[in-house]
Amino acid sequence: MVAPREIELKLECEGSDLAELSRHPFLQAEGSEDSRFLTSTYFDTAAGDLRAAGLTLRVRRDGETFVQTVKAAATAPGLFDRSEWEAPVPGNAPDLAQVSETPVPEVLAGAEAPELSPTFATLVERRSRVVRYGASRIEVAFDEGRIETPNGDAPLWELELELKEGRSEDLFTLAQALAETVPLRLGALSKSARGFSLRDGTLRRPSKARPVSLAPDATAGEAFRVIAFACLSHLRLNEDVFLHNRDVEALHQLRVALRRLRSALTLFKPVLAQDATAATLRDEIKRITEPFGHARNLDVFLAETLTAEMARRPDEAGLDDLRRRLEAERDRAHDGVLATLESQEWRGLVLDVAAWLETGAWRTGPAAPDREVPDRGVPARDLPARDFAAQVLDKALRRIRKRGRHLDRQEAEERHRVRIEAKKLRYGAEFFASLYTEKKLRKHHKAFVSALSDLQDHLGSLNDQATAHTVLASLVAVPDPQEIPGETAFAAGLAAGDNEADGRKLLKAAAEAHGDLVAVKPFWR
Structure with a gap:
């Protein structure tokens, strides 16, 4: 029927x-x-x-x-x-x-x-x-x-x-x-x-991304549409929450939705290759939402790093003033996020993304053969989603294996690139999970995601350390640095030093987590 x-x-x-x-x-x-x-x-x-x-x-x-x-x-x-x-x-x-x-x-x-x-x-x-x-x-x-x-x-x-x-x-x-x-x-x-x-x-409560359900016989193009709309739904739900009550977790989930959407646009590049709008939208999303990161960094620093420091040093008087100053900066950053979300530019971009997902040339126009499998001559858009998933997940895993070598000896910027690649692979594993329903593959999926999560956690902690430096450095970015009392500056220095105390331990753990990920069996094979 x-x-x-x-x-x-x-x-x-x-x-x-x-x-x-x-x-x-x-x-x-x-x-x-x-x-x-x-x-x-x-x-x-x-x-x-x-x-x-x-x-x-x-x-x-x-x-x-x-x-x-x-x-x-x-x-x-x-x-x-x-x-x-x-x-x-x-x-x-x-x-x-x-x-x-x-x-x-x-x-x-x-x-x-x-x-x-x-x-x-x-x-x-x-x-x-x-x-x-x-x-x-x-x-x-x-x-x-x-x-x-x-x-x-x-x-x-x-x-x-x-x-x-x-x-x-x-x-x-x-x-x-x-x-x-x-x-x-x-x-x-x-x-x-x-x-x-x-x-x-x-x-009006924050919500995490819901599992994506793909039809077993879905094509790569059909899978992309479902995945991208799921990201857009996740985004809109948390956008509404933040607009109404400035919920910190809603801002975090909004940023997660944006990263997932941008990751989907990257993972599905072969499907979108004939449509230049894909790159334009990806760049616009990144440009418009760039200030969201500063607001989120302040949220994390106040809730985690500074809270731990105040518990560690309850008698350090400068920490109270440091907290008040950073809370004021956080409020200004949140004002900036709200200004973006309330702008015509933002609302128009969200409508543009939805319109493109539904009616864009990537979906309605002629498709070029997939260069990844030239012998088949099948457009990437029309490949079975499971075949396409194996291609892109393999490529993502190879990049992490290569870029993550000697992780404990890398500079912060190099580790950051590995962290970004790990996120893309994690999102890809979540996007395609419903295509691998066999009991054995579900078990492999669980083990793979667990190993990937360990790597992300350690790299995330290292990134939080680097971010803490940025947050504390913002204190001196005022017209007259002398406005900052000496005890506040001293407390900021203590917080920075304490935050880095376990850096070597985190680096070693991250390198070990990378080795574990390389050793685990990919669930898509």
Whole structure:
């Protein structure tokens, strides 16, 4: 059975922005505007079996009619191209007879307690109109309302662009044009995901990267799209958290998402070789987010290095002033991160990345044969993802083996390059893990990632030492260094010295971890 599909783009904004958008010249309707009040109730088992299976089941009341809808999980943030099944029902309760052609019966059959009950509801005033843009007819919906859960409510403002006829490219070009007028952001969560997070108390909390699930028969191009959108989703979730509460862990996870995305762009270079936009986006991401690193370095120094130093030397008076000065600098650095995240340049870049992942030449244009396997003459984009993974992971491992020789005798910059390569390999191992499901390979994967993590940990500690010098050096980068009291400067020197005390031990441990990684069997062979 082929499920009906919907293709729509969800964008987040404020309530006042919706009013301004309704007057935008690009959003003037072909006909009359439709206005409705929609109440949607979402159902699941007590254990959340449907949600765990990537499904939502809702009953929506529209006037005197009720419609039951089953949706599969979205594959990308903001962009919803997913299976959807709808059927009229007599009232505000699920009718399981109407879901026989969906995955719901199979999920409920395997549930310990298959009974369905309401989990949360959305109350939305929707104004919708159909517009023409480019070569497409697009339904534009202005949604304003709230989510109601047992754990509290939350406001809801969304702009939805649903493709009725035409090309998905037009959804993005319209969104980008509108974003020049109001501060639109790519949707981080669907209404259902937002409702579940609010109910569970996880909304506005930092989140780690979720495991990537690749189809066993996925091509390299398909794998890249899934992986890159997973990175973008990780980014948007933590961006929202930091914007609302300056959470330090959210900033850390935002930077992890950015590194993962840039690593994906590097690992999949053979797939993207014919599309110059890939390098442009990678460079833009690095340029715009460069200041994020200073903020994160200050977070780590204050939370770890300086905290340990103050515990080690509780009577050192200068450490209190050192902490206050660095906290003030950290606040300024956070202000800079917020300024970037609130800028049109940043919001536009995120939309550009999403648009390129969905409609870029790397995906839609002609593909060149993969130079890595000339005898096959198969474009890299069309290679089986598992074959492609073996190629790129082999290359990454060879680079680490070569660059990590005599690690304990290398300069800091050389070790930093090994650390970057180790991160890329670690992300690659995580990206492709779902392609290696055999029991023996899962065991090899666990051992390989463990050895790689040990190397990363030791190199990370060495990098933290180097970063501590940078952080402390920033203290003297003031108009008049004499403004820094002598006892504060002395405390900074003590902190720097104590921080380096175990440097030789870390170098030896890093070299041993590199040897262990070289000896472990790669899981992809």
